[in-house]
Amino acid sequence: MVLLRKFALLASICGVFSITAAAKVLELSDRFLDVRKEGQWLLMMYAPWCAHCKRLDPIWSHVAQHLYASPIRVGRVDCTRFTSVAQAFKIKGFPTIMFLKGDQEFTYHGDRTKEEIVKFALRLTSPPVQEITKTRSFEVLKRDRDLYFLYVGDRSGLLWDLYHKTADVFQPHAFFYQTQQTVVDKHAPVENTPALFVYKESTHYNFTGHNISDIDKLNKTLYKWVNAERFPTFPKVTRGNINQLFLTNKNLVLAVVEENQLEEVSPDMIEFRDMVESLIKTKREKYHDHFQFGWIANADLVNSIAMMVVPLPSLIVINTTTSHHHIPDDDPEKLTPHAIEAFLEEIRSENAPRYGGNSWLVHLYRFWFETKTTLGSMWKGNPILTALIFGLPAGFLSLIFYGICCPDILDADDEEEEEEGRNHIKKD
Template sequence: MRLSSFAPFAALLAVAGFASAADESSDVIVLTPSNFISVVNKEPLILVEFFAPWCGHCKALAPHYEEAATELKEKGIKLAKVDCVDQADLCQQHDVRGYPTLKVFKNGEPSDYTGPRKADGIVSYMIKQSLPAVAEVKASNHSEFQQADRLVLIAYLSSETQAPAPEFTKTAEKHRDNYLFGFTTDEEVIKEAGVEPPAIVLYRKFDEPRIDFALHAPSATVKEIEAFALENSIPYIDEVSGENYQRYVTSGLPLGYLFVDPTDEKKEEHIAALRPVAQKHKGKINFVWIDAIKFGDHAKALNLPEVKWPGFVLQDLSKQLKYPLSQSEELTPEKVDVLLEKYLAGDLQPELKSEAIPAEQNEAVYTVVGKTFEDVVFDDSKDVFLEFYAPWCGHCKRLKPTWDSLGERYANVKDRLIIAKMDATENDLPPSVDFRIQGFPTLKFKPAGTREFIDFNGDRSLESLIEFVEENAKNNLEYVPPPAEEVVLEESTEKIDVEGVEHDATQAPLHAETQTQGHDEL
């Protein structure tokens, strides 16, 4: 719920009973060592931002934080901040390791803030924190409570102990940061809702505003209630951002991206055209639209290489497999639907990105690309230690000389052990691999004769890498040089002319040393 309050800051000071160093135009309280305990410990709930003035993320958060502070005043919820440049010791006392760090304090006890960083997200999160896990709903606030957040679940019960009240409460305690939970036994409210208790209803601010829990409510379990909430917490098609991306990841469903140019006059038309397809596949595939200009690199990463919009690609988030609709064709809802039907039927092959196969492999570290991954890495005769890297990754750049040294150490046993690398930004892993890359560098070891990978999580010194290889390799890595070949000098009748005098080679064979000395003398 968007709250509005523009009471003068002086009034807030009067109510709070303390003076602050804050700008009088701001509703965010400035904390210092002299007032931190007196302000924070007496509040039942307060949000504190630890920031640095030079921090770009802090600057981006600032206007949203100010707006949220103003809106939350009416609810009696305060927002405060600490400048970690001026108050370094105070920030160190609260274990601040990055900026901005936000902490929720309840009666002086801190916990990490895990909510959004936009104004309405902060407001919503803090309101949930201020309420019991399940709030009681009365006739006087029933309509207001339905609209109090983006997603609201209300249990309509004959009594506070009627099933599924215990399961509903457990769900609320588990997901209070995600949804707003309420219950009511008020007969007038139950009649207004038009339900027969026990019943659970989800109210939301998008698509259909009301969805009734379809299962038999008295026997509903925590798992069933949270599955109902999760499935219906995602719009048919919505803009994806850092604020909501995790919601799509945790849903476990594939994600269909519609890339659109925000300046295109037909942008809304493109989005609306795909809505019926999204509605048809609700519960099987999630849909989002995304700014193709701002996130052009993401489009390329999803195998949409051309700057041609709108474009569509389906991604299996769990396996990071990509199924783009060809950009050589005009995008239509019908073509998207056909693509999705093939995917759901198991008849669609992912499009794997791969660099060209290197013409030569002269370095000690072997270069793997998407097209060669299975042939090289799944070679049963070899142990393989593989680095997945990104060209822009600073940690990868620091690791390179050490990784090259590791490759050089085992250069003589390449028939048994391969030290390899793969640019994970330009090459996709095949479906046969049961892991996906989450960060750089990622180091994985595949022992000979298996298809299992062992994660390397130690320090990245050459000594640790060597120890790890020696512990996990199946092959014998001892280098045995080939036996020296015996050199046999055969007699020759060839005559050698030295200083114009013929000498019979059979009479005096020349050794290299003798020959050199002779030439030196000449």
């Protein structure tokens, strides 16, 4: 009897999902909607025809394997087959990565790498602020977390309340911890409590605005500080994180380089990238509040922003508030740390030439540039297919327009033929 009950339970579970042998990924059906609020779920909403979904598949398998021993269940849903699931979660594109915890739903907007997706899930499976009670835990924390926020002090008071509130907002994007001064010991430079730090690049940076007496001002200052500090000092910028970097409302300074298919950068490009990185590392106090530095290897994305083919390597600075961008007049080979400093000072004083923006003319020109670039890439890749894709519809449209715009000519030809026929009959 017990064996039968176990068999029935197993059959019931398999009715909701099945496990792929290699990946430990749960293949979910629309019956998942009945259990969506039970436990914690990391889901990939996909379509079989989606090329991006196919590229994510092996990464998703590694994510499932990494989280197999955790309470997080990793699954995926074919939204073309189970449209009710897509409608329930308002899926607008594929793939969409979501984390579900009870009534809470979180959508992932970062890079589609195993490391970043796993960190996203681990952040959300825990409370917004995790407590550290043992000194030796900091060694593990520093080893496993390249960036985290740390509150030192009691779980009471204005700063704690605002810290917890801010952590609740940014939990999908960063790790937040709390501890006591006796526990943190020598791992963070605590002189007085409460104290607040961000840890990155093996250094703790102190939040200096906790003495603000105005509650609203302190709340805005803390929110702005966390929002800006949740990124490394010099991150790799991709399509996955550039929109998040725009939320800093800083000028985004990008060293533009080129990678090969193995994500390898040539020595001359590395030298240029390192030069730009050294500037923010040595001049952090001068530029950190106004500029977010990073490097990017996606030339198509940069060309789309600049609306021109940017040389490699090069430098571009994007105003994330107005969407204007700045490009130095000097050739990339002539850019030195001193020249870049002078360029950044021109931007701060608003004397540097600016391009782009959000006007309708700029949007129109960007659309034309991206269309031209896309068609050019298609033509270089497969000219015959491109000619067929655009030639056949153009031919049909030409015939339709000809029939609409020139009916009088066709009718005139028919009338002339009829008139000639009548005249011929009369002569006979």
